[in-house]
Amino acid sequence: MKIDSVDFFYLAMPKVTTEADGSQDALVVRVSAGGHVGWGECEAAPLPSIAAFVCPMSHGACRPVADSVLGETLNGPDDIHRMTATVAYNSMDLLQAAHTWSGIEMAMWDLLGHVRGVPTWKLLGYDAAYPKIPYASVLFGTTPQGTLERAREMRGRGFRAAKFGWAPFGASLESDIAHLDAAREGLGPDGILLIDAGQIFNEDVEAAALRLDAMERNRVTFFEEPFHGSAYGAYGKLSARVKTVKTAGGEAAHNRHMAEHLIDFGKVGYVQIDCGRIGGLWPAKQVADYAVKRGVTYINHTFTSNLALSASMQPFAGLKDHRICEYPTTLKQLAVDLTRNHIVPDKNGEIHVPDAPGLGIEVNPAALTQYAQDVEIKVNGKVLFQSVRSV
Amino acid sequence: MKIDSVDFFYLAMPKVTTEADGSQDALVVRVSAGGHVGWGECEAAPLPSIAAFVCPMSHGACRPVADSVLGETLNGPDDIHRMTATVAYNSMDLLQAAHTWSGIEMAMWDLLGHVRGVPTWKLLGYDAAYPKIPYASVLFGTTPQGTLERAREMRGRGFRAAKFGWAPFGASLESDIAHLDAAREGLGPDGILLIDAGQIFNEDVEAAALRLDAMERNRVTFFEEPFHGSAYGAYGKLSARVKTVKTAGGEAAHNRHMAEHLIDFGKVGYVQIDCGRIGGLWPAKQVADYAVKRGVTYINHTFTSNLALSASMQPFAGLKDHRICEYPTTLKQLAVDLTRNHIVPDKNGEIHVPDAPGLGIEVNPAALTQYAQDVEIKVNGKVLFQSVRSV
Numbered sequence: 001m002k003i004d005s006v007d008f009f010y011l012a013m014p015k016v017t018t019e020a021d022g023s024q025d026a027l028v029v030r031v032s033a034g035g036h037v038g039w040g041e042c043e044a045a046p047l048p049s050i051a052a053f054v055c056p057m058s059h060g061a062c063r064p065v066a067d068s069v070l071g072e073t074l075n076g077p078d079d080i081h082r083m084t085a086t087v088a089y090n091s092m093d094l095l096q097a098a099h100t101w102s103g104i105e106m107a108m109w110d111l112l113g114h115v116r117g118v119p120t121w122k123l124l125g126y127d128a129a130y131p132k133i134p135y136a137s138v139l140f141g142t143t144p145q146g147t148l149e150r151a152r153e154m155r156g157r158g159f160r161a162a163k164f165g166w167a168p169f170g171a172s173l174e175s176d177i178a179h180l181d182a183a184r185e186g187l188g189p190d191g192i193l194l195i196d197a198g199q200i201f202n203e204d205v206e207a208a209a210l211r212l213d214a215m216e217r218n219r220v221t222f223f224e225e226p227f228h229g230s231a232y233g234a235y236g237k238l239s240a241r242v243k244t245v246k247t248a249g250g251e252a253a254h255n256r257h258m259a260e261h262l263i264d265f266g267k268v269g270y271v272q273i274d275c276g277r278i279g280g281l282w283p284a285k286q287v288a289d290y291a292v293k294r295g296v297t298y299i300n301h302t303f304t305s306n307l308a309l310s311a312s313m314q315p316f317a318g319l320k321d322h323r324i325c326e327y328p329t330t331l332k333q334l335a336v337d338l339t340r341n342h343i344v345p346d347k348n349g350e351i352h353v354p355d356a357p358g359l360g361i362e363v364n365p366a367a368l369t370q371y372a373q374d375v376e377i378k379v380n381g382k383v384l385f386q387s388v389r390s391v
Numbered sequence: 392m393k394i395d396s397v398d399f400f401y402l403a404m405p406k407v408t409t410e411a412d413g414s415q416d417a418l419v420v421r422v423s424a425g426g427h428v429g430w431g432e433c434e435a436a437p438l439p440s441i442a443a444f445v446c447p448m449s450h451g452a453c454r455p456v457a458d459s460v461l462g463e464t465l466n467g468p469d470d471i472h473r474m475t476a477t478v479a480y481n482s483m484d485l486l487q488a489a490h491t492w493s494g495i496e497m498a499m500w501d502l503l504g505h506v507r508g509v510p511t512w513k514l515l516g517y518d519a520a521y522p523k524i525p526y527a528s529v530l531f532g533t534t535p536q537g538t539l540e541r542a543r544e545m546r547g548r549g550f551r552a553a554k555f556g557w558a559p560f561g562a563s564l565e566s567d568i569a570h571l572d573a574a575r576e577g578l579g580p581d582g583i584l585l586i587d588a589g590q591i592f593n594e595d596v597e598a599a600a601l602r603l604d605a606m607e608r609n610r611v612t613f614f615e616e617p618f619h620g621s622a623y624g625a626y627g628k629l630s631a632r633v634k635t636v637k638t639a640g641g642e643a644a645h646n647r648h649m650a651e652h653l654i655d656f657g658k659v660g661y662v663q664i665d666c667g668r669i670g671g672l673w674p675a676k677q678v679a680d681y682a683v684k685r686g687v688t689y690i691n692h693t694f695t696s697n698l699a700l701s702a703s704m705q706p707f708a709g710l711k712d713h714r715i716c717e718y719p720t721t722l723k724q725l726a727v728d729l730t731r732n733h734i735v736p737d738k739n740g741e742i743h744v745p746d747a748p749g750l751g752i753e754v755n756p757a758a759l760t761q762y763a764q765d766v767e768i769k770v771n772g773k774v775l776f777q778s779v780r781s782v
Contacts, residue, residue, distance in 0.1 A: 010770075012447070016447065016448050016449065016450065017450075017451070018448070018450070018451035018454070019450065019451055020450055020451045020452050021450050021451075022449070022450050022453070022484070024449065024450050025447075025449045025450075043484075044453075044484070044485075044486065045442075045443065045446050045449050045453050045455075045484065045485045045486075045487075046446070046447075046449070047442045047445075047446035047447065047768070047770065047775075048439045048440075048442040048443045048446055048485065048486075048487045049439075050442075051436075051438045051439040051441075051442040052436065052439045052487070054438075055436050055437070055438035055439055056403070056407065056416075056437075056438065056764075057407050057409070058407065058413070058415065058416045058436050058437070059407065059408075059409070059410065059411055059412050059413050059415050059416075060408070060409035060410055060411045060412075060557075060558075061411050061589065062413070062436050063409070064436075085593070088593075088619065089590065089593075092590060092620075092643070093413075093434075093435070093436070093643075094435075094436045094439065095435065095436075095439075095486050095487050095489065095490050095645060095668075096436075096439045096443070096486050096487035098486065099486050166451075167451075198452065199480065199483060202476070202479075202480075203648075228479065228646070228648065229483075230646050230648035230649055230652070231648050232648070232652060233648075233651075233655075252483070252484075254486060255619070255621050257594075257619065257621035257622050257623070257624075258621055260624075261621070261623060261652065261656070264624075265652070265656060277486075373447075373770055373771055374769075374770065374771050374772065375768075375769070375770050376767075376768075376769045377438070377766075377767075377768050377769075378765075378766070378767045378768075379401075379438065379764055379765065379766050380764060380765050381765065384438075
């Protein structure tokens with residue numbers, strides 16, 4: 001099959017706010033080859049990601065992503081690997097390329113799964129897929145009381161695990177302790193409690209360490225992204241000071257190496273990969289293999305649609321002992337509407353990667369129209385990108 | 392002073408080819424504040440970098456760079472540091488932001504230098520600037536004979552050092568050895584010979600190591616970027632196997648951490664920083680300080696105009712013992728025309744960072760018009776970016 005087209009759909013809610021909620025917009029990718037289509041989603045700023053696909057070449061090592069994709073052959077995983085290498089080399093100096101490529105690569109695995117009639121996780125090399133314990137991924141309340149209520153709500157909805165993240169965490173030690181206590185109280189004594197600091201401590205190990213006592217006391221399972229995603233030194237120092245809580249990170253990794261370094265040098269206990277950023281499913285699968293070897297637990301990072309959720313489950317679907325799974329529960333309507341089917345917890349409170357061809361998620365064409373952002377990019381009078389006007 | 396505007400000038404040669412020559416286009420940045428202007432240059436794909444400045448917000452941690460800059464106060468270095476932190480945090484999920492910010496930050500140091508009447512290197516904390524030995528930075532010839540002639544030409548032009556890079560290096564061991572021998576022959580026995588593999592070995596340590604004998608024999612000073620910029624493990628393994636030649640890398644670093652990791656984990660002997668990618672002058676200065684502490688030699692990475700060259704010299708201008716300096720010698724006409732003054736070797740074959748306010752380089756308005764690429768970006772009918780039509 002020849003890759004005939006790659007279409008980008010930039011979707012957004014009518015109003016986008018400064019809250020740290022990644023489901024307020026989306027960049028959905030459709031790859032067409034040989035009469036088949038596959039869907040993917042970049043977890044990335046849509047406009048720069050589109051620009052990285054269509055931009056004029058700067059030089060041989062700074063070419064648009066399109067040059068490594070359009071017209072290429074796609075008959076099997078080896079073709080994806082070949083294109084991965086081409087993008088990495090020919091777009092070496094185009095920083096945004098990794099985010100753009102992520103959604104395209106994902107769509108190619110979806111497409112191949114449809115062609116072969118098998119779930120993508122089988123194409124990635126797994127024989128079986130195991131259920132995951134979804135953790136409700138929510139933002140902290142603005143007050144400890146708000147956090148308490150949100151935790152109670154998640155427990156009431158049957159979640160055995162919940163992660164609280166971002167502001168106001170980091171504002172003050174006293175407030176942070178109050179939020180940690182509130183989260184534990186609301187979740188109940190048996191809930192798996194996870195905390196996401198959203199890089200608020202930058203690389204200040206002492207500031208992050210001040211929160212450890214309250215985390216240990218509240219039996220927090222992991223302490224996510226205390227620092228800048230590349231500050232492996234800070235991660236390593238904090239990791240050496242924890243008792244029961246483990247450090248976690250990795251969502252910023254835009255290639256496999258970065259995630260592996262966070263394991264080797266940052267000594268994280270949990271490595272969290274966003275397939276919409278790291279370059280798609282295959283580098284994520286490689287990180288999962290690496291994590292197993294190093295005794296580290298792999299988890300997805302997902303804060304967008306169920307298309308992205310299914311994609312993010314594929315690389316560790318077959319890892320029976322890597323049990324917890326990020327599961328966004330306060331998605332904006334756009335992210336809900338984007339897919340016709342949804343991944344929902346079963347009666348045991350567990351979720352299952354779709355046992356259907358490809359990613360097993362059906363994109364809803366109506367959402368692509370309803371939330372469409374109309375983009376036009378022109379250089380020297382030539383239209384390099386124009387949003388698809390009808391789906 | 393309040394930052395009134397940030398203007399981007401996307402320039403390009405009439406024809407851009409796949410050769411690994413970064414001077415075929417340019418993204419020049421003009422920052423205006425309080426009636427003063429400063430100039431910078433991103434070493435980046437222009438269109439995605441512009442998009443990262445003007446794109447709609449995706450969420451609180453994925454905001455356009457403009458949001459952290461326009462209308463902000465700029466009275467001194469502390470204001471630059473503050474904006475650096477804001478961009479890093481508020482554009483955390485916008486990968487291209489680091490490249491966009493690099494040119495802006497550079498322009499702010501230029502502007503502050505003009506306001507205070509001092510060279511930027513003084514603002515960065517140096518009392519004196521020392522001359523550098525420029526190495527002619529050229530591509531390999533297509534044949535060993537071509538490399539020989541290019542090396543002779545550089546020697547004839549008075550260069551005491553030259554770096555040969557990119558294709559066809561890596562094509563075959565036999566060819567690589569022939570090119571290495573040719574480069575040494577052409578440069579003469581006393582010339583400082585440097586090699587840039589342009590990441591061709593990805594992470595194949597054995598393949599890179601096969602070239603070491605011929606490098607040692609030809610007294611190559613450093614072996615640059617054998618591997619993917621993030622493959623610290625591969626760098627570390629090769630660094631452990633060299634005898635006299637040292638490994639070099641760092642141009643891919645888009646934050647200070649990445650360069651420091653290449654020192655700590657990749658064990659490079661030379662760290663090469665592009666101020667147009669790492670986030671501007673201050674993170675580069677921090678890497679220079681770090682390199683000194685670790686006994687590593689700092690070098691600029693520059694393959695564009697003399698505006699970028701001056702900028703890239705500032706962070707290590709005061710390091711007397713860090714002697715060699717990348718000096719592009721086959722610049723495309725656009726990069727030559729971009730500045731009214733140029734940094735040229737003196738009678739000793741050394742170059743000097745300008746001893747003039749700011750970066751000490753005067754941008755040529757005619758070039759901004761002559762090579763202008765006309766860009767228009769619209770989202771939902773609203774023009775988010777339109778090239779400046781007159782300078």
